Amino acid sequence: MRYKLWRVMLFVIVLCFIWYKYYLNIKIADYDLNKKLLSAKTSTKPVKLKISQLVTIILREFELYENDVTLTAQSFINMFPNIMLWIVYNEVPYPPLDLAITNNSLTNIQLYNLSPGLKHQDDILSQITTKYVLFVPDSSRITSQHPLQVMLSEIDKNPGSIAVLPVSAHSKGLKCLKLNINQREWTVRYNLAKENNCDEVVGKHLIMLEKNLLKNMYNPLLLPFPHALYLQSSFQNIQVKILKANSLHEGKPVLRTHHSQFKKKQSDQELLKSLYKTFKIKQIIRETGVTEWFGCSKETPRCFGIVLDSMPSYLFEKKWTPPCCMSNLRKTARHVFSALDEAGVRYWLEAGSLLGAMRSGDVLPWDHNVDIGFVRDDLNRCKWLKKAQSKPVVDKKGFLWEKGTEGNIFKVFYSKTNRINVNLFPFYSKNGTMTKDSWFTSHKNMEFTDSFLHPMSSIDFVGRSVPSPNNIRDFLELKYGKGCIENPEYPDPNKLRFP
Known part of the structure; x- marks a missing residue:
């Protein structure tokens, strides 16, 4: 009985072994076939598209x-x-x-x-x-x-x-051509590529x-x-x-007449204006060195609106003063300097403008006006300041002189239309301190000892020499704090930090 049971068990084991060998051979064959098919598929050249x-x-x-x-x-x-x-x-x-x-x-x-x-x-x-x-x-x-x-x-x-x-x-x-697109400065600069x-x-x-x-x-x-x-x-x-x-x-020649060429030139200019307005580009500097303006002029409004707390809207767009506005501001400043010099008015560069002069000899790249202090007793020496006390007046070169509505301040605008401006603050001496009748929390034109003005110094600014206080660093650090020249800040760092 035991012998028969052993033979049956042996028979079952042999059958299982034979089935396993058969199954294994099939799997190996399938694997080889799939490998060949895959190899054939990957070696097939891709169809060349027309x-x-x-x-x-x-x-x-x-x-x-x-x-x-x-x-x-x-x-x-x-x-x-x-x-x-x-x-x-x-x-x-x-x-x-x-x-x-x-x-x-x-x-x-x-x-x-x-x-x-x-x-x-x-x-x-x-x-x-x-x-x-x-x-x-x-x-x-x-x-x-x-x-x-x-x-x-x-x-x-x-x-x-x-x-x-x-x-x-x-x-x-x-x-x-190579292009340098400076969005912060609203400018595209071209150079010839080698x-x-x-x-x-x-x-x-x-x-x-x-x-x-x-x-x-x-x-x-x-x-x-x-x-x-x-x-x-x-x-x-x-x-x-x-x-x-x-x-x-x-192909066939087109635009052969003077009329059609003129028409295309006019059309291209309008299209460029529209394009640069879309991309907020104000200045194009060609590879020849020629500068083309697509921003504001004496006949058009400035490129930004009302400024709140000395923080123009463009700062919040991560941009600086549009170059056309900056160019017009420099022109206005130079015009005011010449008028004050001609009249014999004692004046000096103030606040952020003096800070810009110390850093680069120019307006701060994000500033929207120029600040000038002058001796109040000299006001009547300048006919334009004198006239502006009673009503706004436009001088012979189209600049508008006006007494500000917000306190004892005078402003000179690029034109009646373009309101980019220079601020003129009248100071007077009181017990050895230079002071004035009204102050703005957004300006750094605070009181200071009149020793800063005796004697006057000078500094390069917007392409010319301009009167300034002596000991300029001490003067600026009195208003802005230690290290103000080396550490730029926007007018209100609590609202927007300098990049």
């Missing part, structure tokens, strides 16, 4: 009233019949574009109007399905696929960059970049194009490279 599957063309740079858009679009469609091409504008072109697309015969060419309307339309970038976007300037022709292949190859080697190709007639005339790696390119050219780069910009299709695009790409440190390739040529 240019029309990789690139979408946008025509953005053309004039509504005179252009070569139709033939430019046709040239690229002839070379790439299946490529998607968008014609983008802010107003419907007039005369109308002579395109067959108006009757929907070419579905891969689309018109897109950026002007707002009551009807909803999807953002153009959301409708672009390709990885790359190519911007083509008006009046361009292409005679082979080579230029786009060159651009794609460059971006493939340097992802996150912009590739540029000149239209052949302009290849030697392109300008490669190589073909730029921040901005000026001249007629094609632009290719990844669509995702456009999606990260505020508005890549802003006019004037492509200048607005380059401002945004430069701010994001996107490098631009100028390439070389043939097969890009000029």
